[in-house]
Every structure is written in C-alpha cells, then in structure tokens.
Amino acid sequence: MTDDILNVRGWVESASQFLAEATVGQSRHWGFVDSVAFFLTELIMAIVIFGAIMNTLLVLLWMERKLLGRFMDRRGAVTSLRSLWVGENGVTAGEWWNQLPFGVGKPIGGINRALNRIAGNDHELEAVRRVQNRSYHGVWWLFPGFFQNLADGMKFLTKEHMVPEKSDRFVYEVAPFLIIATTVMCFTFIPLGPHFFSNNSEMSILFLMAVFSVAPLGVFFAGWSSNNKYTLLGGIRSAAQLTAYEIPLLVTVLSVVVISGSFNMIEVIEFQANSGVWNIFLLPLGGLLFLVVMVAEVERIPFDMPEAEAELVEGWWTEYGGMRWGLMFAAEYLRTYAACLLFAHFFLGGWEAPFEDTIPFISMVPHVLWVFLKAWFMFIFFVWFRAALHRVRTDQILEFGWCYLLPLSLVNLAMAAALRLWVYDGVAGEWPILVPILITSIGLALFVLLAIDEDPEALAAQTRPYSVQTTDAAGPGQHRE
C-alpha cells in the first residue's frame, strides 16, 4: 500500500489498542481487548471521516456559488457569518460587549471595530462600492461567503417543523432520515487516503453502490407520503429516472472493477497506482458515462426533473421545511460530493499524485489533499453543466438513458474486459505504454469530431446550425395599405 505521512488510521489504531489494553485489558474481560480496540478504531475513524467530509462540503457549496457567479457574470452573494459578527455599515449587532462588567468587553469592541474597518460593509471601501454589482466585500483571504451555509443552516434550525395535515405522517417523517442516513453511510466506504478510511471491506464498491441506491427509495416515499400532486409527480419522476440510470451506472462501475480486478475500492486505486496509468486513459468512454450518469443520479441540471422548479414548484420536497429540508439539501450535495470522490477514485487515480513516481518529494504531500483536489476539480464540471445547460424533459431523459447510455455502457464493459483479457492480465508489471496513449488519443479525436458538429457553411452564412426555420423579412410594401 502507498506510504503516506498522514497515517491517520495507524495512529488511531495504536491509540485505541493502547486505550483498550489500559482499560478492558486490565479487567476480567481482557479477552475482548482486540474487539474493543477494533470497535474504537472504526468509531473514531467514522467520526473523523464524517468530520472531514462535512467540513470540506463547505468548499463545494462555496465553489458552486463562486463559479456560478463567474459563469453568470455576477459576483456571488456577499453575506456570511462574518457579517453577522462585524455588522454592516458600521452598525454592529447591539454592541453587547459594552454591557459586560468591569469593561472586559472593551477589547472585543476594539477587535470588532477593527474588523469593521478592514472588512466591513463600509461604503468607502472599494470592494463595497461594487456591492451594487453583488461583488464580494472585504479581503480575499477571509474567503468571503465561505461560511454562508452555516448561517443558512442556523436559519433552517430556527424554523418550525410542519407536517401536512393529510400526509402519511409516519412515512413522511421517516423518508428524510432514510435519505440522509444512507447518504452519510456512503462515505464509510470511500477512502480519503491510503491510511485515511473508516472501512475497508472486501466488497466495498458493491456495498457502496447498494447504499447509494437506497436514497431514491426515500425520495419516492417522501414524494408519495406528502399527499401533494407536485410531490407525487416528483417522486414518480425520480423513481423512473433513477431506475433508468442505475443500470448504466452499475455497468460502468463494473467496467472499472473488471479492469482493476477487484471489488475493493482501495485495491482499485492501488491498481491504478501500481500500473502507472489512471483508468481515465484506459476507459475514457467509461469516465464520460460515469460523469453523465452521476449528474442524473444526484439530480442536478440538466437532469433535475424530480425537482423541476418551473413546473413542479420544488418537486418531491415541496412539503418539507425547516431543518429536514436543509438536511435533505445537504444530502443532495453529499451525494454530489460522493459522485466526485468516486470519479476521482475510479478514474483519476484516487490519492495518487500526478507523476508521483517521477517528481521528487511529491509523496511528502499528504495524499488526502490529492483526493480532495481531484474531487473538487470534478465538481467544477457539475457546476459548469448547471450554468450552461437546460433541463431535459422526462421522456427525453428516459430515452437518453435507455437508448444511449445503456448500450454505450455495455460497449465500455466489453472494452474493459478485452483490455483486461488480452492486453494486461494484472500480473505482468506495467501497462504497455502505447496502449493508454493510443486509447486516449482515439478518445480525444472522437470527442473533437463529435463536438464539431457545426455546419461550416451555415456558420459562414451566420445562420444557426440547428435552426430548421429561417428568418424571412417581409418585403417592402407587402402588407402596407
């Protein structure tokens, strides 16, 4: 296994072993020392992974806001927790520090004034003058807007929990927990580093995919139990869409499994590290399919039919409010995050640094950083799709899934099997260097050929390539009386 200076799992293991021996080992239950140590390790690692994921989830949301702001030619929202603290236009939230006894609050007031001067919403600051254009304010190194979602979460927490009168109350209450719990559970099986994972079961990919596909059931429950026509339609759409896209997803994942020769996530990554070639260069079609199918699985534009806000108000979660809605929203982003991490693991070499064997001292960088960087990089695509594309219709999305993605994923699986059978059997050391180069260049050439589908003559004539109608100007005097 790859060495990592951040041997989190090793530290936790030795600490739990020590703890177990110091407590249980001294008692008459000393025979359970190993079990207790294992339990402690798993528990602590699960908490650590959960914390790492939840904290870095803020990066995703922040990236989405900032990137969309750029794509949409608009600088993202400016409010954050900091503005609650600092206040706006020199007006702070009550100056409570002056009411503290003996003037102990004076330094707080001083710090606050200084913050207000440096980064506050003062109209004399150049940045704040651009607030009219919804620009950020303050200084860049405070990551303006980064903690926006904590403020949002606090708002959700203060909201009342309302259940529709005629809903199926039990299912209505259970559905969000089904969605959230299974989504969080996914991360148990996603390692963040060679020594930074909470569970390494033999069939982790299989288990992960099983857990990943439970949430749609919760979505359907939520849609049906709310007793609302919009949520019902949203739930049905969600069920149809996720069923249609589950199969190409599994077949694509299967191709990765076939080429790596293992159902274990860590072994898939180690395979890429050992063979020296990331899977994206062997299965470019698989990478593309995985990305497209994952966009549909996490229900983002252009495949966000179940929550199409133009016609279904808010789709299956119309009737939810307060923190349940907030948590389901977080679960949505967690699923996106899981999709990005899985793409990084399956196709971008997981925690392996680019050119890890050639660049000296690059292995000194903690590997978890590469995992996150790759996942965040993949998230850029998700945001890009959202900014550039429109929403597809229900029948079109199903047609796309069954008629294009499913056959293509089968082709991809066949390619993976052929590569594994005849090109590289997993034993003979490294890939023949020509194979990935050849595959990648063929893939790129096909992509370019298919992307340039514009008619050069039509472009020259300044008419639209897909246009079936032309603008016909009315001739002078035709209809004039």
Next chain:
Amino acid sequence: MAEMWISMGPQHPMTHGLWTLKVKVDGETVVDTEPDLGYIHRGVEKICEARDFTQITTYCDRLCYASANTWSHAWIYAAEDLLEVEVPERAEYIRMVAVELQRIASHLMWLGAYCPDVGNLTGMVWCLREREMMMDLLQELGGSRMHYNFPRVGGVKRDLPIGFAMRCRAKLKLFLDRIQEYEAILDESTIFLVRTQGVGYAKAEEMINHGVTGPNTRAAGHDYDVRWAHPYSIYDELDWSPAVERPSIKGSDCYDRYRVRVEEMRQSALMVLEGLDKMPGGSETHHESGDPAILGKAPARAAEGKTGFHHFEDSRGESMFYIAGGGEARGKHPYRVSIRSPMFITIPYAAKCMIGYKIADIPAIMGSFDPCIGETDR
C-alpha cells in the same frame, strides 16, 4: 395512472403573474387545461372615467409592469386621436426611442423569465443584466425605473437629456453584441433545441381566428405588425421590416416564438439607432420641458360625441384603446375608456396549445407566449 386535475397557480413559478392554470393530467401528459384569470382585476377602465387625460397616463403605465411605456403611449395616441392634437415630429421620434427601448426591455424580461422556465438560470441573469442598461436609459427619459409616465397629450414630458444619445448608442451597440451571447447559450444548446423545437405548435389561421396578435402570430409566418401594416408615429420614415419566422407545416413552435422575439430585439435596437440619427433638431440638442418643439398644444376637454381610437403594436401584441369623449357634462374626463389587451386573448389560446404535451412542456409553452397578467386582468 388515473387522470387528475392540478391547479397551477395563482402562485406558481409557471404563471409569470397571478392566475391559475388548471391542468388535467394523465400521468405526465396534459389532457385538458382551463385558465382562470381575474386575480388582479383593478378596474382600470372604470377608474379612467374619473380622471383627466393626463392622469390616465399614469394608470396606463401600470397596465403592464414589464412594458409600461408601450401602454402609456398606446393611451396617448388614442387620446390624441380624440382631442385632435398635432404632435411635433421631434416628440414622435423621442416617443419611438422610448417605446422601442421599452420593447427591448420587455423582451429581455421575457427571455430572462423563459430561460428558467426551461431550466437555465444563466440566461436569466444575463438578460436582466442587459435589461438594466435599458432601464437606465428609460430612467433618464422618464425619471423612474418602472412606471415612467413619460408621454403627454401632444408630446413628451421631457426632451432627451444631454448625452443621452451618446450613452444610448454605446449601450445598444454593446447590446447588439450581447444578443450573440444569448444565441450562443440558447440556439447552440441541443437541450434548449429539443425542449423548444416541436413543442407547442400554434397555427397562424387558428391564432388569427382567436385574435392572437403580435410576435406570437409573426412567429407563425403571419407578417402583420401594426407599426408596419398601419404605420403610426414615424415608423414609416424608418428603414425596417418586421421580423417574421417561417414556421413548419404544423405551425410555430416555442423555438419560433423565441427566435422572433430575439430578432425583434435586434430590430428595435437598430430602429432606435436610426431614430437618433434622423431626429429633427438633432439628438444632442435639449429643449426645456414644455417647449413647443416637444409638446404640442392640447385641449383639456373632448368634444361631445367624439370618439378616439388607436391600435398600437405592444410588446405582446396589438393593444387598442377606444375612448368616448364626454363633452361638457363629463368635464375633463372621458365618458368611457375601453382597453383591448392582447394577452387576455392569447392566454386561453396558449392554454389550449398545451394539450397533448407533457407537464414539463407547460412552462415552456406558456412562457413562450409571454404572458403578462397586469394587462390581462386590467
């Protein structure tokens, strides 16, 4: 799945206003529709009977919140027909500039609302960005950003401000470039094309029989534009022709209606540029308010038994005003004002257009007809 009625509205993202569309669906397919209008009926026609001719302009501004200037100008032309006023030519040019800028702003508002209807927020933000430029220009003319109260019986409230022509040219030049950006994100997106092409067919003959007018019929190949067919104001002095789409044999789809509005925006921008060049007295001169060069003399009272009528190419179709003057008995007020709203006729027709399509097509089809409920309910 059994058929069921869904009540979309009065507060629903699809409505673009305050009305209800009752939809009968069979699974995802729309089987029947029933529009329910009248939520914001304010009785403008009745209010007008107790106001004098200048005061009514303010009310007509509020007929449509996205296209205020076109409605107040439609009123003014009818009032001038009733009161038999001579309007200075410079005022007519200024009115044309104001109305065409308003038309661009209105179509941008439409496109900005239509992009989220088919699931893209970027288009909305871009369109509202350009609409700001038009709003700034209109603010220079009328003094406010939404309801301008700009025209007067016999002319306009204010002359073009100093430097307006320069700013207007620069902004319109930028806008003409930006239209290509919209086309890049809409026309060249296959998803937008599959969402709009072949959806919501409307035939020209049917629309004419229903009384649908404006860009919606021009999208179906019927090249009728009031500015072109019955030129009022100075539209016959400009070098232009209406944007007309050539539809398929099944009629015009949402894509045609989108194209025709984009072409109209381009055309309106060119018309404003041409109008600024041709303006009598030059677009850089500035007269004081009330100067005879921009405001003709108008009587305050209408003659007994006289009626005034004008039909006007609004951003959404042909708007008409029919006024009966009251003579001495009614004082300075008209006896009766009747308003013909193009959208009041279009919305029921658009609701019928959706039958047979999917639920997801409802906003795409309804949005493509550009509903505005302020004028519909009056």
